[in-house]
Amino acid sequence: MNLSKTNYLIYQDCGKNAWLKIHKPDVYFENELSAFDEGLIETGNEVDDLARDLYPGGVSVDNRKDFDYTAKLIKEKTPVIYQPVFQTDKYQIACDIIVLNEKTGKYDIHEVKASNSGDDKKKKTKNELYEKDLAFQYITMKEAGVDVGNLYLRRLNPDYVRNGELDINEFFTKEYFTERVLEKEEAIHEEMEIAYDYLMQEEEPGGNCSCLLKGRNAHCTTFAYSNPDVPKYSVHDISRIGLSKRKLEDLIDSGIRDILDVPLDFKLSEKQENQLLVARKKTEILDREGIQEFLDTIEYPIAFFDYETFPSAIPRFNGYSPYNQIPFQFSVHVLDEPGGELKHEEFIYTDTGNPDEPMIKALQKFIPEKGSVIVWYKSFEMTRNKELGIRNPEHQPFLQNLNDRIVDLEDPFKAQFYVHPEFKGKTSIKYILPALVPELSYKDMNIKEGATASNTWNQIVRGELSEEEAEAQTENLLRYCELDTYAMVEIFNVLKRLI
Ligand code: SF4
Known part of the structure; x- marks a missing residue:
């Protein structure tokens, strides 16, 4: 061979x-x-x-x-x-x-x-x-x-x-x-x-997997095969443990694998301790004051907003560089006042041209001129707005105004105002949603995550799907993005109920 x-x-x-x-x-x-x-x-x-x-x-x-x-x-x-x-x-x-x-x-x-x-x-x-x-x-x-x-x-x-x-x-x-x-x-x-x-060599190499001393993100797909004694939720899942090599080494050297076996007096950061505390006690940490302070920064009308994008290695349109994200879709749920009626608007561009201009027009049409724009992981949406503004300088003030109004719904979770055992030390919406709103799930969706949404859009605009398939997939994309913003509405409601 x-x-x-x-x-x-x-x-x-x-x-x-x-x-x-x-x-x-x-x-x-x-x-x-x-x-x-x-x-x-x-x-x-x-x-x-x-x-x-x-x-x-x-x-x-x-x-x-x-x-x-x-x-x-x-x-x-x-x-x-x-x-x-x-x-x-x-x-x-x-x-x-x-x-x-x-x-x-x-x-x-x-x-x-x-x-x-x-x-x-x-x-x-x-x-x-x-x-x-x-x-x-x-x-x-x-x-x-x-x-x-x-x-x-x-x-x-x-x-x-x-x-x-x-x-x-x-x-x-x-x-x-x-x-x-x-x-x-x-x-x-x-x-x-x-x-x-x-x-x-025919014989399987022995010895420990060196990834035993790395955080979960560094593990390859064969980790579970090579390390059958490591449970699914292990010390490798402690938040940012991959950045604290000494701590992980100490735990592994002491034979500790299960997150629940970490000694009570083991020195960890506050965030890591919180993660372990809720895991051990199967309880939650709730800082109502912190949540209240966060909610006080939000102004009505509220727009719960999310982009879907495609990172094209080969720039397809003027103003694009390699791997610039092409924003092709958004969903927005709008709540004009507390207890008001929730409205949903959406936009998707499936032609072969540059979506920038129609995208900006749709943003101008559907996002209220005032109030907060709530997103999850704001640096993504803000960077897209900034890039749209650079490519379309005449719309830069509008896009800058959007960015000035953005509030990140991930922030109260990052700030540890709310810690739940099912978050497992993460603050991604894919962990927060099933824990807080279990009835709302991506499980039954035809498109379940962002990378599939990107690839699907690319197939549509590349003409790789039949007309019927493209139509069905466009609908799947719309429903996926709608769920992203509706999930934020529900999480926002949970936070409000908690205080
Ligand atoms: S988990 Fe994978 S990448 Fe890491 S040491 Fe084991 S085999 Fe290698």
């Missing part, structure tokens, strides 16, 4: 996880891919396809096992090859694009990433991984007898702003990775050998 580049890169994150993928695929693939992961895969494919336009007219190797066809294309000195595949005794790769350099007579490798790298710290970590990615390709191609020239990384330029036709040469960066990879070639080659030996 050969070691593929994909598995080598998973090994960089965790050897055990890569071993399970190779030797126990039933365990590794036990959980279905999330809508979010599916979206990432689709985005990656879309960006790969677009990158081919950087070197048009190439020949594609469509079969991932067609090593002979690739060898033939190389022998014929085919100028541009998409997805060529190579293998040696130990390794196997599929490159994105290789281009014959007429001056050197060697093939340059262009590795395409659907990433815009984020901040400098993230960029450094990613660059180290990309160095290994390109080194793996370089070493494998060389061992397969191909003359390799330069190594380039082609990722998305975060500073690119679309203006008219997509400028593909501006959209993709062209970063020279040759020297930095060659400097590390020997060390990476040695590590590839170690990875090969580790991943090809």
Whole structure:
């Protein structure tokens, strides 16, 4: 068996996880891919396809096992090859694009990433991984007898702003990775050998999962398989415990796994202590004064508001940069006065054009000119309003006014005015709603969460659904977003009843 580049890169994150993928695929693939992961895969494919336009007219190797066809294309000195595949005794790769350099007579490798790298710290970590990615390709191609020239990384330029036709040469960066990879070639080659030996061993690697010392968010999907002694609600679920390595280490070293077994005198933050207190006593913490103070900041008429958006890697409209969110839908429940009649308004844009202008018009029509705009996790909605204002400066004052009136319904939960055992240390609406309003649930909805909503909208506007399917899915999107804002109304009512 050969070691593929994909598995080598998973090994960089965790050897055990890569071993399970190779030797126990039933365990590794036990959980279905999330809508979010599916979206990432689709985005990656879309960006790969677009990158081919950087070197048009190439020949594609469509079969991932067609090593002979690739060898033939190389022998014929085919100028541009998409997805060529190579293998040696130990390794196997599929490159994105290789281009014959007429001056050197060697093939340059262009590795395409659907990433815009984020901040400098993230960029450094990613660059180290990309160095290994390109080194793996370089070493494998060389061992397969191909003359390799330069190594380039082609990722998305975060500073690119679309203006008219997509400028593909501006959209993709062209970063020279040759020297930095060659400097590390020997060390990476040695590590590839170690990875090969580790991943090809028949016997399952023993020892503890290192994620025992990380918070729940860091765990991979095989955590439960490798750690059957860890209950579903464990010390890993203590709020922000992943950021307090020492505390988690102390608990694990003392053999403590269940959240209810944490000693009473164990030093935790106030928030963490509250989480454990309500879990142990199966009770609630209620700060009525705090809730009252929060409710006093809200002014009628109240608009309970929520956007749905799609993060498009490839900017579709003028003014958009890679991964800017396209707001395509909103729901708003309006309450004019205490005890008044609740009204619902909604908007969704399913044409192929830019939704900005019709979206702003609908906001102007449906959101009251005065009063509070209640959202959950305000930085998301406020950033969308800010971006809409930058792209549509004539509406900036209106959008700024919306932002000035935003109140975050998550705040009283973040401030610990209300702590419930079923919140499990979280303040996301997906935890708060079932605990406070159990009769209202996303369970029976056709669309249950935001990533599915995004992907569904994308399928509609891309024309990937039949007319009937698109109609049914548009209705599903409307009902999903409506529930998001209705959930806020109900949570608001619960808070009011509590005081
Ligand atoms: S839970 Fe962590 S250490 Fe265990 S297999 Fe997954 S990634 Fe590796």
